[in-house]
Amino acid sequence: MLLAFLIVTITIGFVALAWSADRFVDGSSALARHLGVSSLMIGLTVVGIGTSLPEMLVSTIAALEGTPGIALGNALGSNIANVGLILGTTALVSPLIINAGILRREFPLLMIVVVATGVLLFDGALSRVDGLLLLAGMIGVLAWMAWQSRHGESADALISREIETAIPEAMPLRRAILWTAAGLVILIVSSRILVWAAVALASQLGISDLVIGLTIVAVGTSLPELAAGIASVRRGESELAVGNIMGSNVFNLLAVLGIAGAIAPFSFDMNDLARDYGIMTGFMLAIAVMGFLVGQRGRLSRWKGGLLIIAYCSYQGLLFFSQS
Secondary structure, rough: OOHHHHHHHHHHHHHHHHHHHHHHHHHHHHHHHHHHOOHHHHHHHHHHHHHHHHHHHHHHHHHHOOOHHHHHHHHHHHHHHHHHHHHHHHHHHOOOOOOOHHHHHHHHHHHHHHHHHHHHHOOEEEEEEHHHHHHHHHHHHHHHHHHHHHHHHHHHHHHHHHHHOOOOOOHHHHHHHHHHHHHHHHHHHHHHHHHHHHHHHHHOOOOOOOHHHHHHHHHHHOOOHHHHHHHHHHHOOOOHHHOOOOHHHHHHHHHHHHHHHOOEEEEEOOOHHHHHHHHHHHHHHHHHHHOOEEEOEEEEEEHHHHHHHHHHHHHHHHHHHHHH
């Protein structure tokens, strides 16, 4: 009975988290417009961070409440889910175009962030200094993206188009304030409920907080990326789906871990980190390998999407097998 209650609670928490994140992004974007903020800055900050808001709040609350496994597992697991599950599922819906400009520009940045994060985590702890360094890196990435959008070559027009496409429509000031406030409150409450239910479920199932963070919590907080990816292919802009995933993965490492570490530093088991960090890195590399070294260049076909999903399901099986 308790198990069913926890599963229902987690499901409700995910729905409330996704809904409130959308409302917060819509409201705060409109509020920023009323305050005279440029579309570029709205897209880079409010909208860009928006899809990672669930991960940010869940990881921060988990760290504050002494469950660092969920905090770390959510960040790494969301990146793995973004490529294996989200990108794979999106490719099954419609084959994806991998723009060469994305791989030349954003893929090296993603791998630099992956390596830098690994260096900071190598001592088995995420200190407050580590968190602040990650947040400084996030500010640097946003500044770089802003420069690319304003001064980049024609190939970099993808960033500008992605930003313009993501910005919500304008709304009256009163409604903007309402949605911003309500969205933030519900985000915090739903994140708190989700972390509580996830910890209780881990206890009931006899598995670690880290595994819950890498599996159930990671998949649930990655749902906004799935919605964004499917929306992109339905608009005929499948190349944006790959850019969204890469951007989200950068945010997850720099902002999600950065905020959690800066607010509530934590330590973790290095053996678990080596496994999950290594698998996450492998999934990141799979984007380039499948996009340009296997089959049609610059294309993520349905069969490649299927392989990504199979790899992701195998990873999930490995996690639960390691707990038995």
